[in-house]
Amino acid sequence: PSDCLRLMSEESLMIDTSEGTDEDSAKNVCKSNSINALRLATDLDGNNVVAMHMLAAMTGGEDGDGETDGKGRASNEFVSA
DSSP states (O other): OOHHHHHHHSOOSOSOGGGOOSHHHHHHHHHHHHHHHHHHHHHHOTTOHHHHHHHHHHHTTBOTTSOBOOOOSOOHHHHHO
């Protein structure tokens, strides 16, 4: 089994682990937890360009309104980080 599926059976700080009953649903739970963690990281530190870049990559560049920024490339801040 994948690492995500294995995490569903272990004690972890992830949310909704009870929904990860098979390989695909476990991957969805892991992805949701990852996106939530990156959103929290950017909320706590608005200058965290690495977290912002990773969040944009995972969400297709969507901002909070479901709009995309249209850049399609890494920001200068991320490249410099």
